Amino acid sequence: MNNTFTAVIKNENGWWIGWIEEISGINCQEKTQKELMKTLSVTLKEAIQLNKEEALRAAKSGYSEALVQV
Numbered sequence: 774m775n776n777t778f779t780a781v782i783k784n785e786n787g788w789w790i791g792w793i794e795e796i797s798g799i800n801c802q803e804k805t806q807k808e809l810m811k812t813l814s815v816t817l818k819e820a821i822q823l824n825k826e827e828a829l830r831a832a833k834s835g836y837s838e839a840l841v842q843v
Contacts (some may be wrong), residue, residue, distance in 0.1 A: 780804065780813050810825055 779794040789809040799817050803809040817824035829836075 777815060780810065796820065802826060 778796065780791050781794050782789060782791040784790075784806075788804065789801050789806045789814055790802045791800065791809045791813050793813060793816075796817065799813065799820055801809060803811040803812050
């Protein structure tokens with residue numbers, strides 16, 4: 774499975790701001806680029822886990838899982 778995503782980052786008014794290109798709603802801001810990249814990574818992991826839990830709750834039972842590649 775591909776665990777690589779694209780961060781769009783910029784420095785604006787002394788803050789580093791970033792978005793994950795492939796997943797809507799993942800955005801963060803930090804004082805340094807290094808802190809931003811770490812925060813984006815943590816936020817992305819949490820969002821993926823929450824999405825997984827939500828999908829499993831929605832399926833309830835009798836489901837199967839399959840890998841999808843793009």
